[in-house]
Amino acid sequence: MTGLLRYLRRNLSLVVGSSLLLFLVAFIVIGHFIVDVEDARALSVRPLQPPSWRYPFGTDRQGRDLLAVMVAGTPLTLQIGFIAGILGVAIGTVLAFVAAYYRGWADTIIRGIADIGLTVPGLLVLIIIAVGIRGGLSVNQMALVVASLAWLNPTRTIRAQVLSLRERGYVEIARMSGMSGPAIIVLELMPNLLPYLAATLVNAVSSAILASIGLEVLGLGPIDAPTLGMTLYWVNFNAAMINGWWWWWLAPTVIIVLVFLGLFFVTVGLDEYANPRLRRSA
Amino acid sequence: MNAILKVEGLKVEFEHPLGAVKAVDDVSFALLPGERLGLAGESGSGKSTMALSILRMIKPPGRITGGRVSLDGIELSALDHEGIRRLRLAGIAMVPQGSMNSLNPFIRIKAQFADAFRDHGLKLTSAELETRVAELLRTVGLPPHVANLYPHELSGGMKQRACIAIAICLRPKVIIADEPTSALDVVVQRQVMETLARVQRDLGCAIILVGHDMGLMAQFVDRLGVMYAGRLVELAPIAEIITRPRHPYTQALISSLPSLEKRGAMQGIPGLAPLLRDLPPGCAFHPRCPQAQARCHTEKPAVREVAPNQQAACHFA
Amino acid sequence: MQMLAILKRCGVFVVIVWLAASLNFFLPKLSGQDPVRTKLLQQAQLGGYVQQGIDEMVKIYEVRFGLDRPLWQQYLSYLGDVVRGDFNFSIANYPRTVWDMISESIPWTVGLLGMTTLLSFVIGTILGALLAWPRAPRWMAWLMPPLWALHAIPFFLLGLILMYLLAFQVQWLPIFGGYSMGAVPSLSIAFVLDIIRHATLPALSIILVAVGGWALSMRGMMVTTMGEDYVVFAEGKGLKSLTIFSRYCLRNAILPQITALALALGQILSGAVLVEVIFGYPGIGTLLFQAIRENDHFLIQGIVFTVIVSLGLATLILDLVYPLLDPRISYRRT
Ligand SMILES: Nc1ncnc2c1ncn2[C@@H]1O[C@H](COP(=O)(O)OP(=O)(O)O)[C@@H](O)[C@H]1O
Ligand SMILES: [Mg+2]
Numbered sequence: 001m002t003g004l005l006r007y008l009r010r011n012l013s014l015v016v017g018s019s020l021l022l023f024l025v026a027f028i029v030i031g032h033f034i035v036d037v038e039d040a041r042a043l044s045v046r047p048l049q050p051p052s053w054r055y056p057f058g059t060d061r062q063g064r065d066l067l068a069v070m071v072a073g074t075p076l077t078l079q080i081g082f083i084a085g086i087l088g089v090a091i092g093t094v095l096a097f098v099a100a101y102y103r104g105w106a107d108t109i110i111r112g113i114a115d116i117g118l119t120v121p122g123l124l125v126l127i128i129i130a131v132g133i134r135g136g137l138s139v140n141q142m143a144l145v146v147a148s149l150a151w152l153n154p155t156r157t158i159r160a161q162v163l164s165l166r167e168r169g170y171v172e173i174a175r176m177s178g179m180s181g182p183a184i185i186v187l188e189l190m191p192n193l194l195p196y197l198a199a200t201l202v203n204a205v206s207s208a209i210l211a212s213i214g215l216e217v218l219g220l221g222p223i224d225a226p227t228l229g230m231t232l233y234w235v236n237f238n239a240a241m242i243n244g245w246w247w248w249w250l251a252p253t254v255i256i257v258l259v260f261l262g263l264f265f266v267t268v269g270l271d272e273y274a275n276p277r278l279r280r281s282a
Numbered sequence: 283m284n285a286i287l288k289v290e291g292l293k294v295e296f297e298h299p300l301g302a303v304k305a306v307d308d309v310s311f312a313l314l315p316g317e318r319l320g321l322a323g324e325s326g327s328g329k330s331t332m333a334l335s336i337l338r339m340i341k342p343p344g345r346i347t348g349g350r351v352s353l354d355g356i357e358l359s360a361l362d363h364e365g366i367r368r369l370r371l372a373g374i375a376m377v378p379q380g381s382m383n384s385l386n387p388f389i390r391i392k393a394q395f396a397d398a399f400r401d402h403g404l405k406l407t408s409a410e411l412e413t414r415v416a417e418l419l420r421t422v423g424l425p426p427h428v429a430n431l432y433p434h435e436l437s438g439g440m441k442q443r444a445c446i447a448i449a450i451c452l453r454p455k456v457i458i459a460d461e462p463t464s465a466l467d468v469v470v471q472r473q474v475m476e477t478l479a480r481v482q483r484d485l486g487c488a489i490i491l492v493g494h495d496m497g498l499m500a501q502f503v504d505r506l507g508v509m510y511a512g513r514l515v516e517l518a519p520i521a522e523i524i525t526r527p528r529h530p531y532t533q534a535l536i537s538s539l540p541s542l543e544k545r546g547a548m549q550g551i552p553g554l555a556p557l558l559r560d561l562p563p564g565c566a567f568h569p570r571c572p573q574a575q576a577r578c579h580t581e582k583p584a585v586r587e588v589a590p591n592q593q594a595a596c597h598f599a
Numbered sequence: 600m601q602m603l604a605i606l607k608r609c610g611v612f613v614v615i616v617w618l619a620a621s622l623n624f625f626l627p628k629l630s631g632q633d634p635v636r637t638k639l640l641q642q643a644q645l646g647g648y649v650q651q652g653i654d655e656m657v658k659i660y661e662v663r664f665g666l667d668r669p670l671w672q673q674y675l676s677y678l679g680d681v682v683r684g685d686f687n688f689s690i691a692n693y694p695r696t697v698w699d700m701i702s703e704s705i706p707w708t709v710g711l712l713g714m715t716t717l718l719s720f721v722i723g724t725i726l727g728a729l730l731a732w733p734r735a736p737r738w739m740a741w742l743m744p745p746l747w748a749l750h751a752i753p754f755f756l757l758g759l760i761l762m763y764l765l766a767f768q769v770q771w772l773p774i775f776g777g778y779s780m781g782a783v784p785s786l787s788i789a790f791v792l793d794i795i796r797h798a799t800l801p802a803l804s805i806i807l808v809a810v811g812g813w814a815l816s817m818r819g820m821m822v823t824t825m826g827e828d829y830v831v832f833a834e835g836k837g838l839k840s841l842t843i844f845s846r847y848c849l850r851n852a853i854l855p856q857i858t859a860l861a862l863a864l865g866q867i868l869s870g871a872v873l874v875e876v877i878f879g880y881p882g883i884g885t886l887l888f889q890a891i892r893e894n895d896h897f898l899i900q901g902i903v904f905t906v907i908v909s910l911g912l913a914t915l916i917l918d919l920v921y922p923l924l925d926p927r928i929s930y931r932r933t
Contacts, residue, residue, distance in 0.1 A: 119862060119865075119910065119914065120907065120910065121866050121869040121870075121906060121910065123869060123872060124869045124903060124906055127887070127891065127899075127903075128899075128903060131891060131899060206751075210753055213753065214753075214872075214873055217755065217873055217876065217877075218872070218873070218876065218887075218888055218891055219888075219891060219892060220891065232759075235759075236876065236877060241759070241762055241763060241767060241774065242767075242774060242775065244767070246763060246767075249759055249763075253756055253759055253760060256753070256756055257752055257756060260751045260752055260753070261748055261751050261752070263751075264747065264748075264750075264751035265747075265751075268747070337835060339831070339834055339835065367837045367838075367839065367840075368837060369837070370834070370835055370836065370837030371835070371836045371837040372837065375835070375836075376832070376835035378828055378831065378832040378835065379828070382828075383827060383828040383829060384828045384829050384831075384832040385829055385832070386829045386833065386846070386847050386850075386851070387829070387851070387926070387927055388850055388851055388925065388926060389846065389850075397833075397836070397838055397842055397846065398836045398837070398838065400842075401836075401837060401838045401839045401842055402837060432926040432927070434926070434927045445832070448836065
């Protein structure tokens with residue numbers, strides 16, 4: 001325990017990042033006790049009220065209590081990010097192991113697809129997909145749409161990492177001692193790979209949230225859900241900026257910024273943990 | 283004869299979250315003009331760190347924490363950054379380890395000479411540069427057209443020759459060669475070593491050769507220093523070391539050689555190499571030492587003259 | 600020999616274009632019902648002023664993709680259209696053609712994104728290099744956290760914040776559009792200034808975010824390069840630290856940056872869709888947004904195709920130029 005504390009003192013990024021995320025979680029949990037999330041639906045409250053004691057975040061033009069929208073919507077946005085991120089990293093990990101372990105043509109194909117996929121503008125592909133299955137996307141479907149590209153980056157980075165671990169000889173030793181292929185992977189590589197996987201996961205979650213918000217702002221998201229991106233869509237749709245309804249966009253903007261900063265600093269912290277060499281040269 | 287290079291009480295530490303690592307601990311020796319000094323010891327014993335610290339090229343988290351180095355009577359620690367810089371190559375030149383990657387891959391060989399000349403204040407016309415470089419390349423046995431090639435167009439041995447040519451381009455007084463042939467195959471190794479020996483003799487400079495090939499050392503050097511856990515545990519003329527090693531570690535090294543007539547790399551000796559961060563008290567070698575006594579567990583042996591011209595750090599040498 | 604490699608690389612480009620076109624053709628077919636046809640009929644039923652155009656389009660459409668013809672014939676005639684740059688009419692803006700609308704938006708996007716990409720590349724790369732350099736001024740270390748923080752924020756969110764601060768609160772800059780309403784597009788200085796004023800906010804929000812990314816990757820590359828043997832040897836050669844920095848570190852660390860720059864330039868057209876949307880900037884992004892809103896399938900297809908082609912073009916140029924930058928790479932690779 002004290003060891004952990006001592007480590008955290010050196011890894012400030014991890015502390016800052018997790019604090020931000022914990023703060024958001026606390027906001028969501030406490031929020032559920034103090035507001036009625038039903039007020040996140042349109043026509044629940046008086047529209048276009050600036051922040052007041054009654055509505056600390058104000059209300060929007062369709063009569064939603066923005067505090068309730070944030071309390072209900074932040075977890076939805078995080079849900080999309082985590083589902084897509086976890087799927088992406090899971091698929092990516094499997095592919096990366098297959099590629100790095102078996103090498104040869106399996107590696108060539110997997111790496112080729114990942115490399116080509118990464119040069120194609122992701123948002124554009126997602127737009128094509130979302131337009132194709134347009135109309136009544138649910139939050140979970142949204143997550144799946146985003147996940148369809150979320151495995152590309154993890155595949156590439158994890159593959160590189162597995163290859164470098166292989167070089168370091170863990171695998172050779174294990175192989176000499178007579179373990180079978182998959183056992184080598186799980187038993188020898190995983191423990192060394194875990195911090196790295198964690199960093200990749202957080203990164204993937206962050207990218208997935210960014211992509212989902214992008215689609216939502218373009219109007220391709222779950223129209224009925226009060227996610228952060230959909231809120232911004234309504235902000236843009238109603239020209240809230242020009243009309244001076246500053247509170248409408250302020251709340252989602254601040255929360256999105258906190259989400260991204262939190263995830264970013266956690267990634268940096270985990271990278272530092274997985275790869276202490278970077279620290280020295282900093 | 284006056285020493286050309288004098289190292290006294292040199293200390294280098296690396297900072298580490300779990301405590302400082304003494305990579306070089308109180309090393310002293312003197313190098314005579316034209317002398318060839320070998321430096322042997324297992325990997326991690328601090329050879330490279332010492333070589334770099336003579337040139338004051340230790341980077342954080344490393345730090346030179348003590349000692350004096352003087353070249354031809356000039357105290358190096360009295361020099362400022364610029365002074366040290368000018369002294370590198372012109373006074374003490376290094377031949378890099380391995381050299382597979384020691385030349386900048388993006389510029390031609392000629393330009394890597396030109397950079398050195400320019401930064402040491404030599405203004406050469408391109409014709410002068412051309413002849414200088416061709417001459418230097420010839421010295422190390424390379425054809426003149428190599429000047430216009432990129433490093434990736436050269437073989438490993440050619441690259442290392444080019445590095446030697448760069449090292450001697452300002453006629454240094456001392457060359458420090460850190461495992462100059464370790465990345466090369468055996469035949470090329472031998473040729474490159476011969477080249478190095480020849481240019482050293484022609485130039486009349488002294489050389490410190492870091493390596494762990496005892497056979498090679500035996501053929502090449504006049505004196506040999508043996509490092510263990512950051513300390514210079516024995517220093518003596520090469521013939522003495524081979525016939526009458528004093529320190530038990532040196533003895534183990536010598537006896538682990540297959541045969542001195544055959545060239546052979548140093549083999550492992552029993553026991554684990556020590557963790558520099560966590561050295562045992564007393565003599566650092568005592569856990570592996572067959573002759574260790576109670577005294578060795580508590581008292582750190584000082585380096586002392588055990589015979590004329592032969593020093594060792596062992597209570598019983 | 601070289602010529603052959605270059606031709607081969609150009610062949611790859613043609614294949615990419617062909618793949619993109621084929622994808623555009625087959626993907627809508629896979630979904631069972633034909634979204635284009637549905638949309639056309641839907642629009643036709645709504646009637647109104649475009650009624651006549653729609654009828655005409657349905658006819659053209661049926662002739663072009665006529666169900667009477669086998670699929671491969673449809674496909675070939677589609678490829679022929681693509682080669683001629685004919686992407687059909689816009690469904691929502693008949694009788695304007697898709698290509699008309701795209702070519703009208705491209706200069707806006709290329710201008711804004713080209714400028715901001717190059718600027719942030721230059722600033723970020725210099726910053727990143729200095730951040731890695733041990734002899735850089737101390738205060739530079741304080742630049743890292745804000746750069747990182749900005750880098751973690753999406754372009755368009757920063758755009759929203761800047762818009763509020765600089766265009767709404769203090770009203771220094773226009774809030775919306777590519778040029779003032781009522782301004783007559785011309786090559787006059789006044790109009791150019793007007794364009795620059797309108798581009799400043801979107802540009803700023805892109806640059807502030809992107810600089811951090813360039814700086815981070817450059818710093819990483821510099822740190823890696825500074826550990827290379829040839830940098831240690833360069834120091835051992837007694838080179839001046841400026842020489843080492845510029846000729847041994849910078850020169851080498853910058854290559855991956857240039858690769859990334861080429862890719863970023865290739866993504867120009869799709870790079871800041873959301874920024875354009877937020878600022879109502881008349882580029883490809885806003886056009887795409889409109890196309891999505893109006894369900895203008897031909898327009899979406901045209902934009903997607905254009906973006907992929909520009910990307911392929913950028914990687915083509917990169918591959919052709921790279922051997923000039925890195926002597927280790929040559930066209931003559933086996
Ligand atoms: N950059 C560094 N950071 C931390 N410790 C280092 C570094 N370089 C060397 N050391 C320490 O110094 C010791 C000696 O290393 P080195 O001089 O490279 O040995 P040798 O050249 O004899 O193999 C190593 O065991 C290591 O603990
Ligand atoms: Mg070494």
